[in-house]
Amino acid sequence: MKLTEKELEIVEIVEKNARIPLDTLAKMTALTVEEAESILKKLEETKVIVQYATIVDWRKIDGHEGVTAMIDVKVTPKRGVGFDEVAERIYRFPEVKSVYLMSGAYDLSVVIEGRSMAEVAHFVSEKLSTLDSVISTTTHFILKKYKHDGTVFDQGDQDRRIVVAP
Amino acid sequence: MTRATKTYVSETVSRLKPSGIRRFFDLAASMEGVISLGVGEPDFVTAWSVREACILSLEQGYTSYTANAGLLELRQEISSYLSRKFGLFYRPEGEVLVTVGASQALDLALRAIVNPGDEVIVVEPSFVSYGPLVALAGGVPISVRTNGADQFKLRPQQIEEVVSSRTKALILCSPNNPTGTVLNQEDLAAIARLVEKYDLLVISDEIYAELTYDEPYTSFPAVEGMRERTILVSGFSKGFAMTGWRLGFVAAPEEVLQAMLKIHQYTMMCAPTMAQYGAIEALKNGEHDVDEMRKSYRRRRNYFVQSLNDIGLHCHLPGGAFYAFPSIASTGMASEQFAERLLLEEKVAVVPGSVFGASGEGYVRCSYASSLEQLQEAIKRMKRFLSRL
Ligand SMILES: Cc1ncc(COP(=O)(O)O)c(C=O)c1O
Numbered sequence: 399m400k401l402t403e404k405e406l407e408i409v410e411i412v413e414k415n416a417r418i419p420l421d422t423l424a425k426m427t428a429l430t431v432e433e434a435e436s437i438l439k440k441l442e443e444t445k446v447i448v449q450y451a452t453i454v455d456w457r458k459i460d461g462h463e464g465v466t467a468m469i470d471v472k473v474t475p476k477r478g479v480g481f482d483e484v485a486e487r488i489y490r491f492p493e494v495k496s497v498y499l500m501s502g503a504y505d506l507s508v509v510i511e512g513r514s515m516a517e518v519a520h521f522v523s524e525k526l527s528t529l530d531s532v533i534s535t536t537t538h539f540i541l542k543k544y545k546h547d548g549t550v551f552d553q554g555d556q557d558r559r560i561v562v563a564p
Numbered sequence: 565m566t567r568a569t570k571t572y573v574s575e576t577v578s579r580l581k582p583s584g585i586r587r588f589f590d591l592a593a594s595m596e597g598v599i600s601l602g603v604g605e606p607d608f609v610t611a612w613s614v615r616e617a618c619i620l621s622l623e624q625g626y627t628s629y630t631a632n633a634g635l636l637e638l639r640q641e642i643s644s645y646l647s648r649k650f651g652l653f654y655r656p657e658g659e660v661l662v663t664v665g666a667s668q669a670l671d672l673a674l675r676a677i678v679n680p681g682d683e684v685i686v687v688e689p690s691f692v693s694y695g696p697l698v699a700l701a702g703g704v705p706i707s708v709r710t711n712g713a714d715q716f717k718l719r720p721q722q723i724e725e726v727v728s729s730r731t732k733a734l735i736l737c738s739p740n741n742p743t744g745t746v747l748n749q750e751d752l753a754a755i756a757r758l759v760e761k762y763d764l765l766v767i768s769d770e771i772y773a774e775l776t777y778d779e780p781y782t783s784f785p786a787v788e789g790m791r792e793r794t795i796l797v798s799g800f801s802k803g804f805a806m807t808g809w810r811l812g813f814v815a816a817p818e819e820v821l822q823a824m825l826k827i828h829q830y831t832m833m834c835a836p837t838m839a840q841y842g843a844i845e846a847l848k849n850g851e852h853d854v855d856e857m858r859k860s861y862r863r864r865r866n867y868f869v870q871s872l873n874d875i876g877l878h879c880h881l882p883g884g885a886f887y888a889f890p891s892i893a894s895t896g897m898a899s900e901q902f903a904e905r906l907l908l909e910e911k912v913a914v915v916p917g918s919v920f921g922a923s924g925e926g927y928v929r930c931s932y933a934s935s936l937e938q939l940q941e942a943i944k945r946m947k948r949f950l951s952r953l
Binding site: 407410411415418422425426427428557558559560561562563564 | 583585588589592593598600602603604605607609691692693741859863864866867870871913915934936940
């Protein structure tokens with residue numbers, strides 16, 4: 399799909415800030431509010447914009463620390479559907495945040511979020527490793543998130559400039 | 565003579581007025597929670613690859629002087645940058661000089677060409693240092709007042725009105741600080757005709773050349789016949805977000821450049837070495853970062869200028885730099901008073917237009933090199949301020 403310059407500009411702006419007020423967005427792109435709104439709508443309808451996401455630093459919220467694990471999964475591909483069928487069975491579990499087909503030492507990379515280590519362990523041993531095509535799993539727990547989806551957590555982004563300057 | 569009547573300070577320096585920006589700085593610095601639109605520099609931090617190149621040069625121990633004119637590799641990069649971007653050809657040996665900011669380049673240019681009493685035309689509203697630098701070089705600054713109704717463009721007849729047998733040079737600044745006004749090819753060609761007619765030199769301050777948003781940029785020496793009459797001053801501060809590095813450059817015909825080099829070698833020796841290594845990286849691989857910053861400034865300009873107009877502060881759409889220069893005439897206040905009250909009552913710092921020369925009276929300079937959230941908040945506060953008047 400080929401986007402116009404204005405459409406592309408709107409995608410770039412809302413990708414960084416989904417909550418930008420419509421009138422601000424219109425002014426930034428030198429469009430009327432109606433024009434900006436209709437472009438946004440079109441982008442949503444055509445699924446160029448898939449979803450407006452929020453990145454939360456859960457560590458900051460008491461009782462919500464949670465754990466994230468990345469699991470390397472080796473599977474036997476099935477004739478006719480390759481990896482797609484097993485990938486689909488895995489991504490249907492609500493605990494699963496993302497699934498990628500990888501090249502290299504293993505086939506699928508699966509990201510799981512759970513309330514505790516025990517919960518993740520339970521998922522891996524009871525649900526994931528028992529799937530027919532799964533040959534092996536290797537679980538890595540994430541100890542600390544520094545940067546996620548392009549956003550740096552707790553970055554010192556204060557303005558270091560003096561207040562008035564030439 | 566007794567101490568009470570004697571001053572050690574030279575008459576030239578005694579006569580210089582302190583920068584009006586300084587006064588506002590002192591006032592704003594004493595307050596907390598100020599939203600600053602008073603800053604004449606990018607809100608971006610220098611690109612990481614540039615910082616990294618500088619760190620690497622330190623790790624490798626490049627901590628000594630460079631050639632007076634600057635690292636040859638940097639001059640070569642500057643030369644190819646000028647040719648790639650603006651179609652200009654300057655020899656890295658002999659026609660390019662690396663300086664301590666565009667500021668030093670301006671100082672060198674004036675000292676290299678001004679004889680005592682020579683007049684230099686300064687187009688107002690102007691960057692605060694032009695007039696004082698002319699005076700320090702022993703010259704006489706002659707103001708030309710552009711006006712808001714004409715988007716602060718310099719018109720040829722305005723040069724004719726002030727030119728005299730003593731006029732040596734003209735300082736051009738496009739995009740301009742504080743108005744953001746850009747002179748396009750047509751405007752520059754018209755000025756060039758008079759430059760030829762009156763046999764003037766031009767100091768073209770193109771420090772904001774990377775930051776233009778609407779039309780392709782024309783560099784003054786690229787105008788026919790002007791290369792031999794122009795001292796091109798530029799640098800890394802604004803386009804590359806490198807204000808603190810103190811690195812600029814000049815490109816000029818050999819005779820003038822060598823004269824500037826003479827002063828530079830006695831007064832400065834060379835620009836900081838580590839900054840020069842950073843600048844090489846900026847010119848080699850910095851284009852993407854500059855593009856991203858330019859895009860961001862353009863969006864913020866669009867938002868901010870339209871919002872100013874919406875709240876009743878009329879403002880032309882500036883074609884470059886990162887300043888909006890709205891008229892505050894509707895408030896009936898002088899620009900000093902407006903800026904001071906806005907700061908004290910709503911904690912928004914802007915710079916009174918009068919500090920950029922008499923023709924800046926009735927306007928204030930707002931830098932939109934701030935985060936969108938800050939700009940939105942500033943507009944909210946300015947609107948509240950105006951509604952109380
Ligand atoms: C028009 C103009 N020229 C020159 C300079 C100085 O630049 P530098 O930081 O390279 O000395 C500035 C800085 O505000 C400026 O606005």
